[in-house]
Every structure is written in C-alpha cells, then in structure tokens.
Amino acid sequence: xxxxxxxxxxxxxxxxxxxxxxxxxxxxxxxxxxxxxxxxxxxxxxxxxxxxxxxxxxxxxxxxxxxxxxxxxxxxxxxxxxxxxxxxxxxxxxxxxxxxxxxxxxxxxxxxxxxxxxxxxxxxxxxxxxxxxxxxxxxxxxxxxxxxxxxxxxxxxxxxxxxxxxxxxxxxxxxxxxxxxxxxxxxxxxx
Amino acid sequence: xxxxxxxxxxxxxxxxxxxxxxxxxxxxxxxxxxxxxxxxxxxxxxxxxxxxxxxxxxxxxxxxxxxxxxxxxxxxxxxxxxxxxxxxxxxxxxxxxxxxxxxxxxxxxxxxxxxxxxxxxxxxxxxxxxxxxxxxxxxxxxxxxxxxxxxxxxxxxxxxxxxxxx
Numbered sequence: 001x002x003x004x005x006x007x008x009x010x011x012x013x014x015x016x017x018x019x020x021x022x023x024x025x026x027x028x029x030x031x032x033x034x035x036x037x038x039x040x041x042x043x044x045x046x047x048x049x050x051x052x053x054x055x056x057x058x059x060x061x062x063x064x065x066x067x068x069x070x071x072x073x074x075x076x077x078x079x080x081x082x083x084x085x086x087x088x089x090x091x092x093x094x095x096x097x098x099x100x101x102x103x104x105x106x107x108x109x110x111x112x113x114x115x116x117x118x119x120x121x122x123x124x125x126x127x128x129x130x131x132x133x134x135x136x137x138x139x140x141x142x143x144x145x146x147x148x149x150x151x152x153x154x155x156x157x158x159x160x161x162x163x164x165x166x167x168x169x170x171x172x173x174x175x176x177x178x179x180x181x182x183x184x185x186x187x188x189x190x191x
Numbered sequence: 192x193x194x195x196x197x198x199x200x201x202x203x204x205x206x207x208x209x210x211x212x213x214x215x216x217x218x219x220x221x222x223x224x225x226x227x228x229x230x231x232x233x234x235x236x237x238x239x240x241x242x243x244x245x246x247x248x249x250x251x252x253x254x255x256x257x258x259x260x261x262x263x264x265x266x267x268x269x270x271x272x273x274x275x276x277x278x279x280x281x282x283x284x285x286x287x288x289x290x291x292x293x294x295x296x297x298x299x300x301x302x303x304x305x306x307x308x309x310x311x312x313x314x315x316x317x318x319x320x321x322x323x324x325x326x327x328x329x330x331x332x333x334x335x336x337x338x339x340x341x342x343x344x345x346x347x348x349x350x351x352x353x354x355x356x357x
Contacts, residue, residue, distance in 0.1 A: 020245050020247070022265070031289040068289070068291075
C-alpha cells in the first residue's frame, strides 16, 4: 500500500508538472505565432542601459540588431577610428541572457568601411518606430504564419541617415523589408 | 501570600510592570516563533506545490509582470546537473506581439510565499475575530442570565404548590 501510494504520488507529480507549463519549443512557437516578439521596448531599454553606462556622451552606434528577447549593439570605442565593441542586452536568462552584458571586442577587417561613414547616433536609430515597421513588414509580406526574425539598424555608406531592415519568414520563404528611420517603407524583396 | 498586601505601593507599582514586561516578552517571543514557523512552512510548502502544479507561478503575474506584458507563461526547461538532468520552471510575461520578459523562478517563489503567509495571517486574524465575537457574546449572555435570576424569580408561580409540577 505504501509503495502504491508513493508510485501514485510520483505519477501525479509527473503528470501535473506538465500541466500549466510549456516547453521552450512551445514557448518559441507562441512567440512566432504572435509575430516574432520584436518590438520597440527592448531596443529602447538596451539603448537606455548602455547610455547609462556610457555616461553623458552621445551614444554612437555602428549597428543595432534586434532578435526575439535580445539586442546586440556595436559601438565604436571612443577616441579610436578602428576599434569596435559589442554589447548585448536581453530580457531573459533562458534565451541569451538578461540585462546588459559586454563589452566584447569585435574583430575589424582592414577592408571595412571607416566608422565615420557608417556611424549614427542612438537618437537617430528610430527604435521607437520598430513596432509599426514590423507590423507593416509582416502585413506586406503576405505570407500565412509569417513572423519577424530580425530587425537591424545600420547606416549604408554614403547615406546620411540609418535604415531599418526587417527580416520576416514563414519558415519556407523569407522577406526583407527596408524602412527609413522615420518609418517609411523603402522597399521589400524576397531574396 | 500577603506580600502584595503588605508591600509598599511604590514597590508594587514598580513590580507590576516587570510582570507585564515578562508577559509581553513571552507574547512577543511566541508571536515571533509563530511567524518564523509560518515562514519555514511557506518555504517548505511553496516549492513543493509549484513542482506539483507549476501553473501556480501564473498567480504572481499581477505583481511581477510589467504593464503591457500581461500574459503569463511558465516554461519548463532541463538543466544538466551532477546527478543527471533536472527540470526547472521559470515565469515569462508576454505581450500580444510576442515580446517577452523573464520574471524568473525565485521572484515568483518569493511572491507565492508572501501570498501564503498573507493568507494564513488573514485566516488567523479572522479566527481571532470570530473567537473574540463568540467570547463577547458568551459574556453578554451570562450577564443577561444574572440579570434574569436577580430580577425575576422563575419559580415564583410554583411557590406554595405542593404537588408535582405538571
């Protein structure tokens, strides 16, 4: 009877432990069903956190990349013209780390474009536009079950303002939409 | 003992608070022990109950989830330990776009323990109130009985009656 009770209790715990919780994959599927989980909140928090560490100086970026639950920022090292640091900011310890981490040195190739041609300020990154931009990109992709996988902000050499690029997929096809930092659609292509 | 009767009133007044202090110290100790026991019970009960039903973490969403990310989800994941594999649970808060933030494991456990202690304290207060009300009622009733027996003789009608009361 005692053994039966223990087995029953263990079985009950194993069965109920699955009730009310989901696996990491199911969680990812939920995120993707809702559009990919990329919005303005996380990059805004990331820039604020890095700015707080940076101090009063204007925060300049070479690139900003947002994926679900994670933002990666590449920042030129102050006082240098060819040294780059990478910071990351996350909303989850389970999915890539929580809070601000870094800097990590980024290897720079001699063939890379000089920072002066591609750098932009965090204020010009247009992160507050990301919510609307992602929604527009997903609607424009016209793919069933489409979700955003990445949003990157960078300034193409020779241009004065950065552009925001949204990559969206339905797991079979991929669509890349490019927007100006004020949220205007510049182009959409399916590579 | 006649020590109280013969003692100097000033001595008596100085001795009385001493007894009161001892009493209140005992009461305070008892309360502290009860509270600590409650904390230990919460520490033991809450983790076990969340293993049995991890969905309990969702109850902490109103406290832990930021505004705009109200959908609580409990994610289970496996971690490798020296004994093999372990299953952990962590609370996530999500918005309608799928943007999420992890509230973690310890914070929900702490909040659930707080809920547990709060619920037990509320029960204790309610039980205490009920017992106080019952005691007050009993006191009122006993006072009413005294008034009845002192004012009215319930056997007055039987006075002078020699036969059996029918």
